[in-house]
Amino acid sequence: MSHPITPSERINAVLRPIPTWLVYLLGALPGVYIVLGITLALTGTYDLFGHSLGVDPSRTIERWLGELALQFFIATMAISILRDRFRLKLIKFRRPLGLLSFFYIVLHLAVWLGLDLQFRWGEVWSDILKRPYITIGMAGFLMLIPVAITSNNAMIRKLGPMKWQKLHKLTYPAILLGGVHYVMVQKIWEVESLTYLGVIVVLLAFRWKRLLP
Amino acid sequence: MANRFKSDLTWGDVTPENIFLNRRAFMAGASAMAATGIAGPALAAKYSTDEEPNAWEEITQYNNFYEFGTGKSDPAEYASEMTTDPWEVEIGGLVDKPGTYSFKDIMAAMTVEERIYRFRCVEAWSMVIPWNGFELADLLNMAGIQSGAKYVAFETLHRPEEMWGQKRNFVPWPYREGLRLDEAMHPLTFMATGIYGKTIPNQNGAPMRLVVPWKYGFKSIKSIVKITLTDTQPPTSWNMINAPEYGFYSNVNPQVDHPRWSQASERRVGGGLLAKRIPTLMFNGYEKEVASLYEGMDLKKNF
Numbered sequence: 001m002s003h004p005i006t007p008s009e010r011i012n013a014v015l016r017p018i019p020t021w022l023v024y025l026l027g028a029l030p031g032v033y034i035v036l037g038i039t040l041a042l043t044g045t046y047d048l049f050g051h052s053l054g055v056d057p058s059r060t061i062e063r064w065l066g067e068l069a070l071q072f073f074i075a076t077m078a079i080s081i082l083r084d085r086f087r088l089k090l091i092k093f094r095r096p097l098g099l100l101s102f103f104y105i106v107l108h109l110a111v112w113l114g115l116d117l118q119f120r121w122g123e124v125w126s127d128i129l130k131r132p133y134i135t136i137g138m139a140g141f142l143m144l145i146p147v148a149i150t151s152n153n154a155m156i157r158k159l160g161p162m163k164w165q166k167l168h169k170l171t172y173p174a175i176l177l178g179g180v181h182y183v184m185v186q187k188i189w190e191v192e193s194l195t196y197l198g199v200i201v202v203l204l205a206f207r208w209k210r211l212l213p
Numbered sequence: 214m215a216n217r218f219k220s221d222l223t224w225g226d227v228t229p230e231n232i233f234l235n236r237r238a239f240m241a242g243a244s245a246m247a248a249t250g251i252a253g254p255a256l257a258a259k260y261s262t263d264e265e266p267n268a269w270e271e272i273t274q275y276n277n278f279y280e281f282g283t284g285k286s287d288p289a290e291y292a293s294e295m296t297t298d299p300w301e302v303e304i305g306g307l308v309d310k311p312g313t314y315s316f317k318d319i320m321a322a323m324t325v326e327e328r329i330y331r332f333r334c335v336e337a338w339s340m341v342i343p344w345n346g347f348e349l350a351d352l353l354n355m356a357g358i359q360s361g362a363k364y365v366a367f368e369t370l371h372r373p374e375e376m377w378g379q380k381r382n383f384v385p386w387p388y389r390e391g392l393r394l395d396e397a398m399h400p401l402t403f404m405a406t407g408i409y410g411k412t413i414p415n416q417n418g419a420p421m422r423l424v425v426p427w428k429y430g431f432k433s434i435k436s437i438v439k440i441t442l443t444d445t446q447p448p449t450s451w452n453m454i455n456a457p458e459y460g461f462y463s464n465v466n467p468q469v470d471h472p473r474w475s476q477a478s479e480r481r482v483g484g485g486l487l488a489k490r491i492p493t494l495m496f497n498g499y500e501k502e503v504a505s506l507y508e509g510m511d512l513k514k515n516f
Contacts, residue, residue: 011286037486038486041485041486041487042487049486053486054275054277054285054286055270055271055273055274055482055483056275056285056334056338056480056482057486058480058487058488059338059480061486115486115487116480117490118489118490120478120490123477123478126475127474127475131473131474132473133473175231184473186283187336188279188283188383188384188454190283190383192379211395
């Protein structure tokens with residue numbers, strides 16, 4: 001080594017040995033806990049949640065899952081920026097974080113359909129068409145389906161890196177829709193959801209050159 | 214009991230007693246009053262639902278009271294900072310005896326009774342709450358309503374040093390609400406000072422809050438310090454914040470959706486994770502009692 005070790009290099013050295021399966025495992029824990037709790041409640045076997053979710057548990061879970069999805073999405077986006085600006089080599093964690101985000105979006109959607117609207121398809125359909133925040137959330141989810149399906153090495157080979165990268169630019173509009181969705185759900189301009197949207201806008205600003213097709 | 218029901222409503226407007234007087238509700242109401250030592254006319258039970266009330270914890274831990282934060286548990290956490298004793302209510306405008314009334318004097322003049330009402334939030338959740346309090350009509354009659362009065366305006370306490378949410382400006386403080394005079398004088402319209410026979414907790418609007426059971430919850434303004442009778446429709450907070458979404462009337466109506474969500478059904482709080490959604494009823498189930506107030510009005514326009 002011809003120069004003193006930079007902080008980035010030190011961080012890289014610490015993080016390099018962490019296996020990606022550990023990220024999947026730890027990241028999925030809250031989701032596994034929620035799915036397990038709902039399953040036990042549905043089968044009437046055990047009350048895992050107790051009073052921890054407050055008096056409106058399905059709404060609490062719905063919001064919790066939505067926030068987890070946004071948090072993982074923001075982390076995913078941050079990794080590319082940390083690489084470009086700070087030379088942090090976290091790229092091997094980007095796919096696990098991105099797929100975890102998608103995992104939480106799917107759970108969020110499932111809880112909305114099952115526990116909140118209880119498969120009242122008439123209300124579901126009219127909500128998707130008539131409620132802008134649900135339309136926006138749903139559009140973001142649809143954009144992420146091809147991204148999630150192609151988040152593996154086989155698909156990169158099949159599509160070729162150029163085409164693959166272009167397809168994965170769908171994450172930029174999708175994360176923005178996710179942030180707007182969260183702000184619009186609230187009755188007022190709420191600080192917490194505005195903070196999420198603010199962070200997302202800053203992240204996108206860092207990547208503005210890549211926003212172009 | 215003097216001066217009751219001085220409204221232009223007659224008993225003919227009300228559902229016949231033999232249909233409406235549910236024996237179970239009567240017994241439940243009477244026994245609850247006996248248990249808590251609250252004196253009141255047993256007939257009050259005729260306005261009460263016989264549905265099972267929500268638990269004390271549910272009613273007092275899940276609140277919207279943005280003066281103490283926007284989270285549902287924020288009010289329970291922070292509302293204890295609000296001083297409610299001494300408490301004064303300024304009653305003014307088109308009344309015979311305007312002035313500042315102490316809460317103690319008001320309570321001395323009122324007859325407290327129990328009302329078990331459904332409570333439907335505009336966010337599509339609901340509860341059943343056993344309130345204690347008195348009819349708003351009694352209080353307004355005490356002040357003497359002048360003939361020109363057409364509306365009643367209410368204001369919540371504005372004291373940012375005790376209500377930290379008021380330091381942020383997402384609501385033009387103080388919180389304001391209003392009713393048409395005939396709505397205010399309706400026997401269902403209630404001023405709550407207690408829940409389950411106990412003093413009403415701060416997070417639920419101590420010491421005195423409005424309860425209008427056929428309207429969305431935000432109309433039922435909390436911790437009232439000012440009541441003004443006017444001849445013009447007063448500004449109301451949610452309408453000022455977002456007029457296309459929140460109208461002056463804000464009657465519970467399953468056929469008129471909130472622009473961002475359906476009002477066709479609701480989740481009854483306390484049913485747990487797997488609670489079934491229940492259909493929302495016109496005027497929150499008080500259609501027989503209040504529909505006549507809105508005869509000939511387009512409720513889609515006057516939402």
